[in-house]
Amino acid sequence: MSHYKTGHKQPRFRYSVLTRCVAWANISVQVLFPLAVTFTPVMAARAQHAVQPRLSMGNTTVTADNNVEKNVASFAANAGTFLSSQPDSDATRNFITGMATAKANQEIQEWLGKYGTARVKLNVDKDFSLKDSSLEMLYPIYDTPTNMLFTQGAIHRTDDRTQSNIGFGWRHFSGNDWMAGVNTFIDHDLSRSHTRIGVGAEYWRDYLKLSANGYIRASGWKKSPDVEDYQERPANGWDIRAEGYLPAWPQLGASLMYEQYYGDEVGLFGKDKRQKDPHAISAEVTYTPVPLLTLSAGHKQGKSGENDTRFGLEVNYRIGEPLAKQLDTDSIRERRVLAGSRYDLVERNNNIVLEYRKSEVIRIALPERIEGKGGQTLSLGLVVSKATHGLKNVQWEAPSLLAEGGKITGQGSQWQVTLPAYRPGKDNYYAISAVAYDNKGNASKRVQTEVVITGAGMSADRTALTLDGQSRIQMLANGNEQRPLVLSLRDAEGQPVTGMKDQD
Structure with missing residues (x-):
C-alpha cells in the first residue's frame, strides 16, 4: 500500500513504452517459467519411455495443467490489479523486482529441499x-x-x-x-x-x-x-x-x-x-x-x-x-x-x-669496477635506492685492501676509498663488499665492487735523461770517456714512477 503526505497530490504515473515492455516481459517470464518447469520432466520421461500413471478422476486430484492454469491466472490477476491502479515508477520497479525475487526464492528453496x-x-x-x-x-x-x-x-x-x-x-x-x-x-x-x-x-x-x-x-x-x-x-x-x-x-x-x-x-x-x-x-x-x-x-x-x-x-x-x-x-x-x-x-x-x-626494505648498490692509481682517494659510488626505515650505517669488508695500506672512510651514503700503492708484478685487484642497516636493524643484500690499481703512466714532458745530473750531455768522442746517464721517470703530475726495475 502506498502512503501519501497530507496536502500533496500524488502524481499519476504516465506509462512509457519502455516501462510497459519491461513490465509485460517480466509477467511473460513468470507465466512461461512454470510451463518450462512442467515441460522438462515430461520430456525427460518420454525420452526414457516411462509410462505415466493415470490421474484419478476424483475431485481431489490436481493435475499439472491445473497448476499451470492457476499460476497463469494468479500472475495475470496480480498484474491486472497492479496496472489498473496506475502506479508510479517506484511502485512499478518494486512490483517487478518483488515478483522476480519471490519466484526465484521459491524455485531455489524447492531445488535445495530435494537433496544436499x-x-x-x-x-x-x-x-x-x-x-x-x-x-x-x-x-x-x-x-x-x-x-x-x-x-x-x-x-x-x-x-x-x-x-x-x-x-x-x-x-x-x-x-x-x-x-x-x-x-x-x-x-x-x-x-x-x-x-x-x-x-x-x-x-x-x-x-x-x-x-x-x-x-x-x-x-x-x-x-x-x-x-x-x-x-x-x-x-x-x-x-x-x-x-x-x-x-x-x-x-x-x-x-x-x-x-x-x-x-x-x-x-x-x-x-x-x-x-x-x-x-x-x-x-x-x-x-x-x-x-x-x-x-x-x-x-x-x-x-x-x-x-x-x-x-x-x-x-x-x-x-x-x-x-x-x-x-x-x-x-x-x-x-x-x-x-x-x-x-x-x-x-x-x-x-x-x-x-x-x-620484504626488501633497504637496498644499496655499488659500481661494478673502480680504477685508480696508488695513493688516490676515490668515491666508492654507494647508492641507497631504498630505505623504508632510514639508513643507520654501512659495514664494509675489504681485508686485503686494508692489509696493503688502503683505507675506507665516510658516513651516511658518502664513502671514499684511499688506494694502496701499486705493486709491480703482483695482483692489484681488491674486492670490497658492503651491507647496509636501517634504523630497525634490517640488513640489505650484500653488494660488491672490484677495485683495480693501475700502474703509473709516464709523461714524456716530465721524463728527463741527464748526465751526472746535468740536463745537457757533453762528452769527448775519444772512445774512452765514460759518464753515468740518469733517466728520471715521472708521471703527468710530476711524481716519480717507481718499481720499473722489477718489470721485465
Missing part, C-alpha cells in the same frame, strides 16, 4: 576462541545410483581472514560396496585476495573413508598485514586422511591426518610460529549422540614441538530430511554405511596456509 548437506562447524580451542568455525554445503547437480556430480561451497573465518571455497566433484558408486571420487576446488581469501587451487581424491567403504588432497597456489606475493616488513602467499602442500567408525558403536569415530607444506617460512601453526617445510600429524575422536550433532576433540603435533588442541561442535543438517530423523539415534548407523553417507562433504583443509618472506 549443510554443516555448521564451531571449534573451540584451549583459549576458547572460535577460530576455524565454518559453514559448508554440498548439493548434487546430477545424481544416479552409480554416479553423482556435485558442487560444494564453504565460507569461514580463520586467522582473522574471511575465506570462501567453491568446488565440483564426481563420485562413482559400485553398488553398496565402495565409492571412488575426484574433486577440484578454488579457494579464495576474501580479506587479502590470495587464491589457491585444490585437487582431491576419495575412496569410501562402509565405516571407512580415505582421501587425499593437494593444494597449489594461484597468486603471488602480497604485503602481509600480520608481520611487519613481510610478504605472504599461499603455500603449496598436500594431506592424506583416514576416517573410521566402530560397527558395534557407530556413535564413536576417529580420524587421522598427515599434512605437509613447503616453503622457508610457512605458518602452519600460525604467523608467529613459522617453519621451513612444516608437517603435522593430527588425530581426532568424535562422538555423535544424534545424526544432527557431533562432538569432537583433536590434537595436532608438528615439527619442533609445535602442537595445537581443539574441541569442536558440528551441526550436520541434511536439507529436505525430516528433523525427527536427524534427531533419531537409530539413524546413526545408517550414516556410517556407504549408502547413508552418499551426500557427505568432501574432507579437506579449507584454510589457505600461508608462506612468508622478508
Whole structure:
C-alpha cells in the first residue's frame, strides 16, 4: 500500500513504452517459467519411455495443467490489479523486482529441499576462541545410483581472514560396496585476495573413508598485514586422511591426518610460529549422540614441538530430511554405511596456509669496477635506492685492501676509498663488499665492487735523461770517456714512477 503526505497530490504515473515492455516481459517470464518447469520432466520421461500413471478422476486430484492454469491466472490477476491502479515508477520497479525475487526464492528453496548437506562447524580451542568455525554445503547437480556430480561451497573465518571455497566433484558408486571420487576446488581469501587451487581424491567403504588432497597456489606475493616488513602467499602442500567408525558403536569415530607444506617460512601453526617445510600429524575422536550433532576433540603435533588442541561442535543438517530423523539415534548407523553417507562433504583443509618472506626494505648498490692509481682517494659510488626505515650505517669488508695500506672512510651514503700503492708484478685487484642497516636493524643484500690499481703512466714532458745530473750531455768522442746517464721517470703530475726495475 502506498502512503501519501497530507496536502500533496500524488502524481499519476504516465506509462512509457519502455516501462510497459519491461513490465509485460517480466509477467511473460513468470507465466512461461512454470510451463518450462512442467515441460522438462515430461520430456525427460518420454525420452526414457516411462509410462505415466493415470490421474484419478476424483475431485481431489490436481493435475499439472491445473497448476499451470492457476499460476497463469494468479500472475495475470496480480498484474491486472497492479496496472489498473496506475502506479508510479517506484511502485512499478518494486512490483517487478518483488515478483522476480519471490519466484526465484521459491524455485531455489524447492531445488535445495530435494537433496544436499549443510554443516555448521564451531571449534573451540584451549583459549576458547572460535577460530576455524565454518559453514559448508554440498548439493548434487546430477545424481544416479552409480554416479553423482556435485558442487560444494564453504565460507569461514580463520586467522582473522574471511575465506570462501567453491568446488565440483564426481563420485562413482559400485553398488553398496565402495565409492571412488575426484574433486577440484578454488579457494579464495576474501580479506587479502590470495587464491589457491585444490585437487582431491576419495575412496569410501562402509565405516571407512580415505582421501587425499593437494593444494597449489594461484597468486603471488602480497604485503602481509600480520608481520611487519613481510610478504605472504599461499603455500603449496598436500594431506592424506583416514576416517573410521566402530560397527558395534557407530556413535564413536576417529580420524587421522598427515599434512605437509613447503616453503622457508610457512605458518602452519600460525604467523608467529613459522617453519621451513612444516608437517603435522593430527588425530581426532568424535562422538555423535544424534545424526544432527557431533562432538569432537583433536590434537595436532608438528615439527619442533609445535602442537595445537581443539574441541569442536558440528551441526550436520541434511536439507529436505525430516528433523525427527536427524534427531533419531537409530539413524546413526545408517550414516556410517556407504549408502547413508552418499551426500557427505568432501574432507579437506579449507584454510589457505600461508608462506612468508622478508620484504626488501633497504637496498644499496655499488659500481661494478673502480680504477685508480696508488695513493688516490676515490668515491666508492654507494647508492641507497631504498630505505623504508632510514639508513643507520654501512659495514664494509675489504681485508686485503686494508692489509696493503688502503683505507675506507665516510658516513651516511658518502664513502671514499684511499688506494694502496701499486705493486709491480703482483695482483692489484681488491674486492670490497658492503651491507647496509636501517634504523630497525634490517640488513640489505650484500653488494660488491672490484677495485683495480693501475700502474703509473709516464709523461714524456716530465721524463728527463741527464748526465751526472746535468740536463745537457757533453762528452769527448775519444772512445774512452765514460759518464753515468740518469733517466728520471715521472708521471703527468710530476711524481716519480717507481718499481720499473722489477718489470721485465
